[in-house]
Amino acid sequence: MATESHGSTGYIVHHLTPLSTGEGFWTFHLDTLFFSLFLGLVFLSLFRRAAEKATAGVPSGIQNFAELLVEFVDNQVKDSFHGRNPLIAPLALTIFCWIWLMNFMDLMPVDLLPAMGSAIGLTYLRVVPSTDLNATFGMSLTVFALIIFYNLKVKGVYHFGKELLFHPFDSVFLVPFNILLNLVEYIAKPVSLALRLFGNMYAGELIFILIALLPCYVQPFLSFPWAVFHILIITLQAFIFMVLTIVYLSMAHEEH
Amino acid sequence: MSINATLIGQMITFALLVWFTMKYVWPPLMQAMEERKKRIAEGLAAAEKGKQEMEMAEKRAKTLLKEAKNQAAEIVTLAQKRANEVVDESKQAAKVEGERLVAVAKSEIDQQVQQAKETLQKQVSTLAVAAAEQILAAEVDEARHKAMLADISQQLG
Numbered sequence: 075m076a077t078e079s080h081g082s083t084g085y086i087v088h089h090l091t092p093l094s095t096g097e098g099f100w101t102f103h104l105d106t107l108f109f110s111l112f113l114g115l116v117f118l119s120l121f122r123r124a125a126e127k128a129t130a131g132v133p134s135g136i137q138n139f140a141e142l143l144v145e146f147v148d149n150q151v152k153d154s155f156h157g158r159n160p161l162i163a164p165l166a167l168t169i170f171c172w173i174w175l176m177n178f179m180d181l182m183p184v185d186l187l188p189a190m191g192s193a194i195g196l197t198y199l200r201v202v203p204s205t206d207l208n209a210t211f212g213m214s215l216t217v218f219a220l221i222i223f224y225n226l227k228v229k230g231v232y233h234f235g236k237e238l239l240f241h242p243f244d245s246v247f248l249v250p251f252n253i254l255l256n257l258v259e260y261i262a263k264p265v266s267l268a269l270r271l272f273g274n275m276y277a278g279e280l281i282f283i284l285i286a287l288l289p290c291y292v293q294p295f296l297s298f299p300w301a302v303f304h305i306l307i308i309t310l311q312a313f314i315f316m317v318l319t320i321v322y323l324s325m326a327h328e329e330h
Numbered sequence: 331m332s333i334n335a336t337l338i339g340q341m342i343t344f345a346l347l348v349w350f351t352m353k354y355v356w357p358p359l360m361q362a363m364e365e366r367k368k369r370i371a372e373g374l375a376a377a378e379k380g381k382q383e384m385e386m387a388e389k390r391a392k393t394l395l396k397e398a399k400n401q402a403a404e405i406v407t408l409a410q411k412r413a414n415e416v417v418d419e420s421k422q423a424a425k426v427e428g429e430r431l432v433a434v435a436k437s438e439i440d441q442q443v444q445q446a447k448e449t450l451q452k453q454v455s456t457l458a459v460a461a462a463e464q465i466l467a468a469e470v471d472e473a474r475h476k477a478m479l480a481d482i483s484q485q486l487g
Binding site: 094096098100101103106107110111114121125126128129131133137140144161163164165167168172203207208209212213215216 | 343354
């Protein structure tokens, strides 16, 4: 590992630079796209296999595992969401599993995949998709779109508009103030969702990289506890994202 | 650290994942779980019912056993009574038979004694007659006693 200041900065920057193609807005982070899609397919194939073989009899190992998660998510949805919507629970399951898998990439040795990548000619490789704002915002904005969609669908344009204008203060004079409050409230949802996940994962990954800069005889004593702690973090972050999504969508279904 | 077109790609990926999960993953798993839940509930209900039935059957078996015991005791009592009766009856019969046999034997003995008496009488009378004849043959003189004999035969005739 590089020990001098410039070298370590270079090491950190290298690790946090995505493999990208394109210019300006039309830049694609290939590593983020690839890993998130790959992990999404891992999730889908695992659960699809369980769903295909699903029996009402004694469940096999994989079905048992899938049912464990499904039941866990279903309970969360039942706790916070009181409407009837066949989208919410599968959405929550997808969010939980996908984010968990993306976060899990954090626990990979920091140099393993980038080194393998450089062996096949990839100059940069950032393996944790959830350390990419595009990935976290991709999810939170989709959730936001669903929030708006269900607000309009359940409450109707009239009621939703009325709620934006006359809530929380039911007075014509306070309409601008209400609009401001509601705007902040609505925009805060996707932004906080995305930034919370991104911030946690980015910081976690950064600490792994910093630990990797230390002498090799110190590294295990730091990276092991941090990794163990991180198992909690990645699960917790996936859980928080899922629960908040359910809560936000539940709010979209309820009249004030 | 910049928002760019990757965002669009991520949104599409996310939407596809959610769509697939909603369509092909969630329903079969949920259905299987619901079905299992139903089956378990049915199984538990059946077990409960079976338990109740067993309890009832046990109760019935107990009653039956009790009845059977009572009946058996009754039968034993009756049999004992009957046995006593039979013993008494046979004792009575034996007594009667014995008495009868004794009576028969007695009457036979009486008869034989009578017969023996008669035979003895006959023999005694024959002997007496024979002795009388001899005495008479020696003593009686036809001529002397002719009138007497004629008188006797006249009296007899």
